[in-house]
Amino acid sequence: MLMIKNFTSIFWTNTDASTNQLYTYFGIAAGCILFLVIFFTYYFSKKYRAKQPDELPEQKEINHKFELFILILAICITAFFLIMSINTMQQIQDIPENPKPDLVITGHQWWWEAKYPQSGVLTANEIHIPVGKRILLEVNSADVIHSWWVPALGRKIDMIPGLKNYIWLYADKPREYLGACSEFCGIEHARMRIRVVADTEEDFKKWTESQLEPVITQATPLFDKGKALFEQKTCTNCHGINGTPFSENIGPNLTHFGSRKRFLSDMKPVTRENLKEWLTNPQNVKPGVKMPNFIFNPDEIEALTEYIYNLK
Numbered sequence: 001m002l003m004i005k006n007f008t009s010i011f012w013t014n015t016d017a018s019t020n021q022l023y024t025y026f027g028i029a030a031g032c033i034l035f036l037v038i039f040f041t042y043y044f045s046k047k048y049r050a051k052q053p054d055e056l057p058e059q060k061e062i063n064h065k066f067e068l069f070i071l072i073l074a075i076c077i078t079a080f081f082l083i084m085s086i087n088t089m090q091q092i093q094d095i096p097e098n099p100k101p102d103l104v105i106t107g108h109q110w111w112w113e114a115k116y117p118q119s120g121v122l123t124a125n126e127i128h129i130p131v132g133k134r135i136l137l138e139v140n141s142a143d144v145i146h147s148w149w150v151p152a153l154g155r156k157i158d159m160i161p162g163l164k165n166y167i168w169l170y171a172d173k174p175r176e177y178l179g180a181c182s183e184f185c186g187i188e189h190a191r192m193r194i195r196v197v198a199d200t201e202e203d204f205k206k207w208t209e210s211q212l213e214p215v216i217t218q219a220t221p222l223f224d225k226g227k228a229l230f231e232q233k234t235c236t237n238c239h240g241i242n243g244t245p246f247s248e249n250i251g252p253n254l255t256h257f258g259s260r261k262r263f264l265s266d267m268k269p270v271t272r273e274n275l276k277e278w279l280t281n282p283q284n285v286k287p288g289v290k291m292p293n294f295i296f297n298p299d300e301i302e303a304l305t306e307y308i309y310n311l312k
């Protein structure tokens with residue numbers, strides 16, 4: 001078993017061992033059946049082929065005993081996997097009666113909102129979790145059905161408006177884990193990617209603290225101009241910034257936007273250039289996106305970029 005486990009860990013890094021084990025058994029059984037079907041198709045096509053052009057190949061009567069054997073075998077295999085699957089489901093779905101989630105993710109068209117009820121952190125798109133700890137994740141949706149799936153961290157789960165669903169996440173290595181929305185949710189569904197950053201306990205603490213820090217309110221004059229524009233141009237109707245009166249969440253919370261590596265649900269790295277391109281016309285970058293084109297002039301773009309980029 002150990003060898004098989006080492007082998008599958010090439011593809012699956014999580015230590016949600018029960019899922020991996022089930023997956024391995026399914027793989028082996030399906031592989032054997034595939035091999036037998038191909039082998040016998042080839043073997044019988046050779047063996048019973050007509051040797052002469054008008055020869056009638058040997059005709060066989062149905063073999064009831066053999067049929068019965070195959071039937072029982074199929075029932076046994078199915079029963080084995082049914083029991084294994086139910087077992088695994090029970091092991092991975094041990095959600096407490098009154099769940100207190102470590103992390104709440106809300107799916108939006110087409111981005112992810114992440115709340116940490118224990119610490120009060122509220123962020124978007126770049127999701128951090130501590131390594132080596134089981135994280136109870138609550139998912140729901142603000143609009144249509146989305147589906148959360150980061151294969152290496154656990155199974156897939158639907159995000160349904162008005163319903164709270166729960167799963168456990170577990171990361172065994174400090175690295176980044178990729179996933180994607182896996183329920184068609186509209187025009188930008190394909191670009192609704194997920195990036196989960198698994199930090200060591202220390203890094204996670206640091207990250208949490210940095211996210212709880214108050215947002216900077218002053219920097220350069222350009223920053224101030226951007227800040228004023230942000231409020232005048234109705235950005236605050238959709239984007240929340242902690243510590244200000246603006247808490248809307250039609251779009252991602254921007255409090256510490258500059259501290260994130262990527263934005264637009266993992267589509268682009270956070271750079272000044274990409275931010276400018278985004279603000280110049282969001283519809284060019286992500287067609288159909290729920291943020292209008294404000295038709296800014298280059299000075300306004302400069303100022304807004306300076307402001308948002310410095311929200312660290």
Ligand SMILES: [Cu+2]
Binds near residue numbers: 110189
């Ligand atoms: Cu989606």
